[in-house]
Amino acid sequence: MDDKLLAMYKELTETPGAPGHEGKVRDVMRKYVEAYADEITTDNLGSLIARKGNQGPKIMVAGHLDEVGFMITMITEKGFLKFQPLGGWWEQVMLAQRVAIQTRTGVIEGVIGSVPPHILSPEARKKPVDMKDMFIDIGASSKQEAEEFGVRPGDTVVPICPFTVMNNPKFMMAKAWDNRVGIAMAIQTLQQLKEVNHPNTVFGVGTVQEEVGLRGAQTSVHAVDPDIAFAVDVGIAGDTPGVKEQDAQSKIGEGPQLLLYDGSMIPHVGLRNLVIDTATELNIPFQYDTISRGGTDAGRLHLHGKGVPSIVIGIATRYIHSHAAILHRDDIDNAVKLITEVIKRLDAATVEKIKRQEY
Template sequence: MTMFKELTEAAGAPGQEEEVRGIMRRYLEPLSDEILTDRLGSIIAKKTGSADGPKIMLAGHLDEIALMVTHVTSKGYIKFQPLGGWWSQVMLAQRVLVKTRKGDIVGVIGSKPPHVLAPEERNKVVQIKDMFIDIGASSADEAKEFGVRPGDPIIPICPFTVMKNEKFIMGKALDNRAGCALAVEVLKQLQDVQHPNVVFSGATVQEEVGLRGATTLPHVVEPDIFFALDVGIAGDTPGMTDDQMPNSKCGKGPLIVLYDYSMVPHKKLLDLVLDTAEEEGIPVQFESMPGGGTDAGKVHLYGKGVPSLSIGFATRYIHSHASIMHRDDFENAAKLLVAVIKKLDEKTFASLLNY
């Protein structure tokens, strides 16, 4: 849980992931042969089992949904640009951290008070363009003295919390620091295990703004197989129906993505993973989403094509300040990935490509 706390409380706006990358490097280096990066800042660790075996790449993503300073009003209020998919209803009155060159500044997201709104206005959703951030500055000049300038990242505030039922954990940026932690955990479990391949495990940048690190990092790794490590939508909260998310429940096993807007998974790789889960007695769940996507959406199109699959966890309240997931799902996802990696020798890889 120490790793989860460090990763989730770190700041990692898209394109400004250096704080998270530093934590990942510290955890990955003792577990790997070498650390590789691309020119955008993605990071991945290499661990050689059999140098002649296929290259297996696993990646979470370093970035989280965040905001960016665009300008400061004459009265010292910050106007901002969303970075990633924010829903306006989860934003108002939330605390944020403005990361400036002179240090961090706490602020709160505000809007026009409901007390002065006409009745018909109160029933309307406040649009993001009408919101602002109050940092306690009285003017644009004072905000500038504080160190604020356009381009500064703005990060949600939420302390990492192990809940009363200790199987549940809450924090910001579980999308996708949970995937980052899984990338580390898989390497940790492979330390004393023979595996007939070369494993590359780490995290990409700028997933939340267009899967950008997933476009560049494969040029460094040149993978044969790819697993995206990401979160999915939990269907076990009030208001969700079995028609919407029939299988995605916290604590009932890792999520296997059958379809999203960015990719249809490689069927033979999917079958290998499901057969392995059955053999190992690991429960799995399935997710199918008409919208959204993961890094697999880009990596599977690299070169001549990379058989890919997305594996993750049912997570409540993603793309907000605070999300909740279940520790059993994390542990079972690690167990499943390690079991699959142990199977992926040259012969098995060739069978996946036997069309």
């Protein structure tokens, strides 16, 4: 396995970047993409835009920089931290998990706690603990001591989970695969096109604040004004015990996901057909999937201007929106190959056919 790729995956996933606080992740993306880009700019919210080429249709490949996290809202008199979510969390995956508070003076580690189950009534023990009843313990004995540590309201919090290559080295575990894998795919797509004379201009974009409302997608698509857009993100893996196939049919390691429907967008049929034709021609494995609730940056990308034909290419991932997620290396490689090959086919004539609903 390529040590340089592993180093990039490790740095991308371990770097903190809650919504609205993506600066450190943006710096990592810039470091890895600058060798493949002709120009790197940002929009006014902080989304990074790496351009390769300067002629032909504009193709946007967008992953989001942010990860689900929390924000400190208050410090109690006894030095415990109250917080609110940044992005969607399920309370049952939060308790007793280690977290890292990003303060202005450095990182402070803590753990999410609540009232011990031993002193709850039998009825209360049967119910999930509400997030409002949780707190973060950083080992402070008072509000004053917590403040002396450097904590203040507004500081963000991210999970602690070292990047881990598992015993089967194709399986990789980390926090923030949602959506540092999309950032990695945008970088790798530009890398694959480095010495290629493609018939278009390609933009690898790291958007901000996706987890709290697709906000960076709206501003960055305005800055790029693309003709075609790909959102690259994670998707639900349905290959763990207890998951019914009709609820989540994708399996990790069996190819990237081609989203047919989500709560924010119906992918453009012509672009979808081109992706399917390309994958079939080149024997690139892929899987179909749908998401009844939720969406991706494509939900904003496709509504820009007169409309941007858009599609989502996803990576089936276990345990997203938790402290530790697992995905498969082959799915990343095949997704990058598929996106790259489709981009090579997106000349002006093909793009116009897609826009006119003729593909």
